[in-house]
Amino acid sequence: xxxLHHMDSVKPYVWTxxxxxxxxxxxxxxxxxxxxxxxALLYLLPVLLGAVYWGHRVSLFGSFLGVLTFDFFFVPxxxxxxxxxxxxxxxxxxxxxxxxxxxSMATKIRNELEKAKEREKxxxxxxxxxxxxxxxxxxSEMLKTLSQTLSEAVGGQVALLMPATHSxxxxxxxxxxxxxxxxxxxxxxxxxxxxxxxxAGRGTETLRRASPPIFPVKADNKTLGVLVVAIDSDGSAxxxxxxxxxxxxxxxAGVAIVRVRLAEEAEQSRWLAESEKVHRALLLSVSHDLRTxxxxxxxxxxxxLLKEDVYDRKATRDLLDSIRQGASRLNxxxxxxxxxxxxxxxxxxxxxxxxxxxxxxxxxxxETEEILQGHKVGVAIPLDLPPVKADFGLLLHVxxxxxxxxxxxxxxxxxxxxxxxxxxxxIFVSVADQNPTIPRDEREHVFxxxxxxxxxxxxxxxxxxxxxxxxxxxxxxxxxxxDSLPGRGNRFTFALPMDEKPSEWEVEEGENHAA
Amino acid sequence: MPPEDTRILVVxxxxxxxxxxxxxxxxxxxxxREAVSGHxxxxxxxxxHPDLIILDLGLPDLDGIEVIRRxxxxxxxxxxVLTVREHESDKIEALDAGADDYVTKPFHMGELLARIRVAxxxxxxxxxxxxxxxxKLKVDLARHQVAIGETEVDLTPTxxxxxxxxxxxxxxxxxxxDLLRAIRGPQRKDVHYLRVYIxxxxxxxxxxxxxxxxxxxEPGVGYRFGAMD
Numbered sequence: 001x002x003x004l005h006h007m008d009s010v011k012p013y014v015w016t017x018x019x020x021x022x023x024x025x026x027x028x029x030x031x032x033x034x035x036x037x038x039x040a041l042l043y044l045l046p047v048l049l050g051a052v053y054w055g056h057r058v059s060l061f062g063s064f065l066g067v068l069t070f071d072f073f074f075v076p077x078x079x080x081x082x083x084x085x086x087x088x089x090x091x092x093x094x095x096x097x098x099x100x101x102x103x104s105m106a107t108k109i110r111n112e113l114e115k116a117k118e119r120e121k122x123x124x125x126x127x128x129x130x131x132x133x134x135x136x137x138x139x140s141e142m143l144k145t146l147s148q149t150l151s152e153a154v155g156g157q158v159a160l161l162m163p164a165t166h167s168x169x170x171x172x173x174x175x176x177x178x179x180x181x182x183x184x185x186x187x188x189x190x191x192x193x194x195x196x197x198x199x200a201g202r203g204t205e206t207l208r209r210a211s212p213p214i215f216p217v218k219a220d221n222k223t224l225g226v227l228v229v230a231i232d233s234d235g236s237a238x239x240x241x242x243x244x245x246x247x248x249x250x251x252x253a254g255v256a257i258v259r260v261r262l263a264e265e266a267e268q269s270r271w272l273a274e275s276e277k278v279h280r281a282l283l284l285s286v287s288h289d290l291r292t293x294x295x296x297x298x299x300x301x302x303x304x305l306l307k308e309d310v311y312d313r314k315a316t317r318d319l320l321d322s323i324r325q326g327a328s329r330l331n332x333x334x335x336x337x338x339x340x341x342x343x344x345x346x347x348x349x350x351x352x353x354x355x356x357x358x359x360x361x362x363x364x365x366x367e368t369e370e371i372l373q374g375h376k377v378g379v380a381i382p383l384d385l386p387p388v389k390a391d392f393g394l395l396l397h398v399x400x401x402x403x404x405x406x407x408x409x410x411x412x413x414x415x416x417x418x419x420x421x422x423x424x425x426x427i428f429v430s431v432a433d434q435n436p437t438i439p440r441d442e443r444e445h446v447f448x449x450x451x452x453x454x455x456x457x458x459x460x461x462x463x464x465x466x467x468x469x470x471x472x473x474x475x476x477x478x479x480x481x482x483d484s485l486p487g488r489g490n491r492f493t494f495a496l497p498m499d500e501k502p503s504e505w506e507v508e509e510g511e512n513h514a515a
Numbered sequence: 516m517p518p519e520d521t522r523i524l525v526v527x528x529x530x531x532x533x534x535x536x537x538x539x540x541x542x543x544x545x546x547x548r549e550a551v552s553g554h555x556x557x558x559x560x561x562x563x564h565p566d567l568i569i570l571d572l573g574l575p576d577l578d579g580i581e582v583i584r585r586x587x588x589x590x591x592x593x594x595x596v597l598t599v600r601e602h603e604s605d606k607i608e609a610l611d612a613g614a615d616d617y618v619t620k621p622f623h624m625g626e627l628l629a630r631i632r633v634a635x636x637x638x639x640x641x642x643x644x645x646x647x648x649x650x651k652l653k654v655d656l657a658r659h660q661v662a663i664g665e666t667e668v669d670l671t672p673t674x675x676x677x678x679x680x681x682x683x684x685x686x687x688x689x690x691x692x693d694l695l696r697a698i699r700g701p702q703r704k705d706v707h708y709l710r711v712y713i714x715x716x717x718x719x720x721x722x723x724x725x726x727x728x729x730x731x732x733e734p735g736v737g738y739r740f741g742a743m744d
Contacts, residue, residue: 354707379725
């Protein structure tokens with residue numbers, strides 16, 4: 001390695017010597033025709049080239065060698081270093097001066113060029129990091145790419161550490177390539193950097209011997225974390241020209257962290273505001289809806305307890321009836337609240353099985369017997385309606401909610417008709433009532449949580465039932481909607497997609513299934 | 516067995532529920548003892564020798580399911596679960612552990628009384644009656660005949676097996692798996708298969724298959740033959 005390096009550093013001098021030898025040969029050939037001054041100008045060529053390609057040392061070497069060679073081969077007495085004419089000494093002086101000046105200027109230009117290239121590279125890296133910050137939403141992912149970019153730009157190991165939430169202990173959040181174990185000393189320096197917001201370690205003003213260079217990651221005058229940059233294994237200092245780049249990276253990292261944190265906070269507060277709104281509506285609705293049936297229960301019971309013998313048989317019966325109705329209304333509200341809680345908590349898992357719509361309607365009618373008393377309920381389900389894969393328990397809640405809705409939002413003795421049909425890759429089930437038609441502009445809103453019809457006299461339910469129906473249908477990949485019926489009435493329809501057909505259940509024993 | 520000689524152990528940690536059950540059941544002539552916890556229930560069962568236990572699942576010390584399991588290690592006393600847990604998996608777990616029936620709170624007293632009567636009758640039954648009647652439906656187990664009023668109903672062998680098993684467990688909750696095992700052998704697990712036969716059976720025996728009265732569905736759990744006592 002060192003020998004190779006050594007050879008590399010010798011090469012420019014060899015080339016210079018060869019160049020001067022060539023010029024000397026050419027010079028000897030043309031001496032009879034040109035004055036020695038012209039030849040002297042030729043010697044400036046290797047000086048210039050050396051300066052451009054290899055720097056001022058080589059060009060200086062070229063200048064001296066050129067002067068000596070010129071003196072030896074061209075200045076009388078030829079083949080001797082002796083100078084007979086004082087004018088020649090002056091020529092040498094000018095030559096050397098020109099060589100040194102051009103050489104150093106060329107070197108300077110060369111250095112400038114290289115620096116510009118370096119800057120461009122770093123700018124490009126910064127630009128790409130900036131783009132990454134804009135594009136990535138995930139903080140840890142972003143910090144990882146950021147440290148990778150920085151590591152490639154400075155050619156060393158990079159680690160980013162941040163204090164864990166609710167503690168001051170630093171935790172590695174990103175590194176590249178990841179093999180940086182830190183000792184107590186390094187950790188102490190990191191703590192200092194975090195506390196003071198200034199760089200420390202090698203090549204900085206503070207704690208130079210304790211650790212590789214460590215930079216603060218700052219934003220809004222707050223130190224969010226520290227950036228450790230180890231150029232090689234013994235953690236030497238960062239060259240001054242790269243230090244700025246590293247600081248720029250640290251700043252970018254700070255901006256990125258703050259940006260993501262702000263986005264997270266905005267999301268959090270939006271969610272909080274939303275859930276607060278829902279909770280307020282819930283409280284309002286629940287306190288009203290739970291207290292109304294409780295009032296009828298308490299009222300009924302206390303009047304019966306107060307004067308047992310005042311009421312005749314019928315009055316007593318009526319009071320008991322209103323107590324029972326209040327209790328079942330409470331039970332319905334609790335059922336819907338529980339359903340909603342299950343949906344909102346995200347713990348709901350569909351238990352899909354083959355469901356027979358007729359069976360579903362049968363159970364729903366049994367469950368709503370009490371509330372549908374006095375209503376005429378018609379059922380029309382085709383005999384050959386295929387089963388549909390769904391969660392029977394949840395479908396039952398949809399059906400019960402629709403029937404309760406039909407039974408409670410209108411006058412008594414209204415007609416309710418349940419129908420089912422197969423069409424277009426889905427099974428459609430409808431519940432139609434003769435209740436006041438829901439205005440067109442309110443039809444979508446009745447499925448919103450806690451929504452109540454603007455001009456509805458009825459105060460039944462929490463306004464939760466239909467929103468739960470919609471949630472259940474959406475969980476099934478189905479739909480639910482309302483049509484108005486000609487004249488008076490509404491028809492609630494839900495559609496369940498028929499994705500698959502039941503397997504080999506039919507005719508297993510060669511039996512005749514014609515019912 | 517007349518109600519006066521029938522002892523019922525009520526297990527519930529809520530005083531209000533115990534009080535209400537005690538009043539109603541005693542009013543119906545049953546002899547009532549109360550227990551407030553799982554261990555209490557196990558102890559009282561040994562001391563009191565109840566003919567039936569009404570058991571809450573959410574007890575402070577032992578879970579009700581565990582109480583059923585421990586009871587079943589040594590006694591066949593009918594257990595009716597009375598709980599707020601309404602999920603199908605809870606029902607199946609309780610019944611699998613050995614409970615006889617399952618009633619969810621809030622409940623209708625009429626329903627609970629009917630379930631109590633069914634469970635007691637089933638526990639006391641020595642021989643199967645050859646002829647079973649429910650409303651207009653008549654199932655003659657000896658002659659393999661089913662009739663609605665005077666009209667004989669033509670059933671396929673599987674339909675008949677299902678109806679027979681249900682009739683033998685009249686009023687009781689029959690789990691899908693038990694019914695499948697009874698008609699097909701234990702290897703068959705397809706509940707949908709059962710659903711198809713039940714639908715066919717209803718069309719043959721129910722007056723209105725949209726409002727079944729003889730074969731009632733217990734969602735997600737099974738069927739009950741003749742919900743009305």
